[in-house]
Amino acid sequence: MKPSSSLQKRLGLGLTLGMTLLWLAATVGAWLVVQHELNEAFDSALEETAQRILPLAVLEISNRESPRDAQHVAPLKVHKEYLTYLVRDAKGEILMQSHDAEPKIFRSQPAEGFSTTEKYRLYGASALRETVFIEIAEPLGHRREAAREALVALLLPLLALIPISLFGTWMLVRISLRSVLAYRRAVEARGVGDLSPITMTHLPAEIAPLAEAVNHLLERLRKTLEAERSFTANSAHELRTPLAATLAQIQRLRHEAPEGPLRLRAAKIENSLRELTRLSEKLMQLAKAEGGGLLSETPQDLIPLLAHVVDEWNHSSGQRIELQLPAQTSVYSTIDPDAFAILLRNLIENALKYGATDQPVEVSLTDQALLRVVNGGPPVPEPVLQSLTERFVRGSSDTSGSGLGLAIAKTIAQGVGAKILLISPATGRREGFEVCVWFPLASITDTQRYGK
Template identity: 85%
Template sequence: MKSSSSLQKRLGLGLTLGMTLLWLGATVGAWLVVQHELNEAFDSALEETAQRILPLAVLEISNREEPREAQHVATLKMHNEYLTYLVRDASGKILMQSHDANPKIFSKRPTEGFSTSQKYRLYGASALRQTLFIEIAEPLGHRREAAREALFALLLPLFLLIPVSLLGTWLFVRFSLRSVLAYRRAIEARGVGDLSPIKVARLPAEIDPVAEAVNHLLERLRNALEAERSFTANSAHELRTPLASTLAQIQRLHHEAPEGPLRVRAQKIENALRELSRLSEKLMQLAKAEGGGLLSETPQDLIPLLAHGVDEWNQHSGQRIVLQLPSQASVYSTIDPDAFGILLRNLIENALKYGATDQPVQVSLTEQAQLRVVNSGPVVPESVLEHLTERFVRGHSEISGSGLGLAIAKTIVQGVNARMKLLSPATGRQDGFEVCVWLPLAPS
């Protein structure tokens, strides 16, 4: 079964991811605009620089004794130039150049206007009726570096924004879903038999109809279960008195009847009435197990309850039950004494009925409130074992019984939030049948 994901997690991650993608899109758009504006600014700087240097270069060349002689412009301080320039005549002869200029990056013939080579952006201008030309070159790497720094400046807040927005979104979603989380906790905290309406205030409009539908369903389910339990309990209770009266009359008839078919028939009727009486008792126990009230308000010591129940059964079964108690003086549990008595009675009755008649039944209790009932006998197949806790299911069809003992035990175990496990063969043995029940311990 695929595990469900948290709505809070999905909203937090989804909103944060969506905002991050929007921020990235906005950043890319802003970076493209900034890059365009930077190129315009750099081009304007190239043009302005050329127009500033060209008149000075013309004046410098005109005042020379040898105007056609190439001259390097000395620098006041050594530095890397972002802008380098050449001043040439119309034929391409260099008349002046900056100290760090590389003539190879310029074209052979001077041109006017903007041009772009593989690594440089160039601008050319002319003077004196296109007899003197100046060309300025700027490395494209300089522009790329400026663009990268602008992009980094735009992305830097995003790295800080992502964790902050994730935390903020998570807190906001958690605050917004606090009533939904309270509704979930209210459902999780419920016991197995609690079918009362779930009341949580200020649920979101999307969840409120679901909560109302769940409450309506719980109410219908509670009414149906109460009707079933009431019918079961009332039927069993109403049958008890007429069954006892009829059984007494049949026993008297059996005693007074002469030897022959009439006495045999009376004996069969008496056995059938006894089975019906036991079934009525099982139905009463089942109604008790399904009717709630299986937990006690005060902790109960299981040791005297277990000792009394086993002693009572030993008086009827001929001391066939061996009891093993923990070393400590008491083991307290939250199970109701009557519910524990019904549970123990059904487990022992099942062990005596379906176990080997020449072997004892072992009943033990540990300090952790683990109740074990073990009987000897053939191994129960796995296919049969997993269905034994269902109603009216018996392991050996040739043995008479109602098939409700383990079903009643399972109902009580579920009602007290305990756990039950069936094992065959029994632990540490090659045969037999074992029932383990982990009862709820009382808080210390």
């Protein structure tokens, strides 16, 4: 699944990019207008210069002794000319030229008006009934340089505008989405079993209906789950008394019945009732696991709880459980003691029931709150291993069972924020089955530890 991108990031980058593109478009438009106006100004300067120089040139040529002789106009001081000119007659003979003028850049025959070559912009004018012509040339590079400087002047503010716009947009979006981010944190902080409404204020009008719909959905889901848990718990509880009474009657009937088919049939009914009793107990545990109360208000030391449950099972199973505790004296977690006992009993019962009878069950706890329950036996196939934590799913063993033990353990682990993992073959072995549960560690102060 492709990870979703941040709305804050998309808005910040999108708005900044949009503003930058608009600025660039405006800059290009302004530059085109400036370039057009510059060309008009330069053309006007060419025309005005020709109109001013031509009468002076005609007067100068008329006062010469030899009017047809070409003459260079000497400059007052050496300088680079942006505008150069030629004064010619109608046949193209040069009568006067500026000191930097290159005749080859002009047209072979003088003409009036504007024209453009590869590198120059030209303007021509005439006097004395088109007998004397003046042409002024301006390098196009001069115009390009002016247009380029104007473009740079327009673009330079953009270099400062982009980071300022990015920062300003980012801050504005962050402030605007502050309530949305708080709502997201409130949702993320929810525990697995917390279905209470999420109270948030100052949400944007676009998000508020969504938050309200989520609260309605949580309320409907909570009522549905409560009804299911209530039915499961009540059914299991109501079955305990009639099951116990029926089991007692069957046991009495079995003892009173004579040897033969009737006693065997009574024994089978007794075994079925015992299985049904265990199933009702599992259903009550499942209802507790799916309900609240899995977390303790104060951190609990797991070591004495673990030792107590293992000791109980060793008394009833013939000392088949080997317990290994960490070197440190305490391992604290926030799981409720009853919930921890239910989880541990189901894991141990599963290991004793389905593991090899000639091998012990290993139970260990590390200082990082890792609980391991390992039993012998043939390895469990991978497809079966992945489904063992589902309700009423059992392995390929012929041993009877409800198929709820690992499902209850998984539900409790998820409810307290723990991680559960099934491994087969067991770690470091070629066979066996292993369940690992990583409980969240809790830090505890001396007051909490010794205050009571």
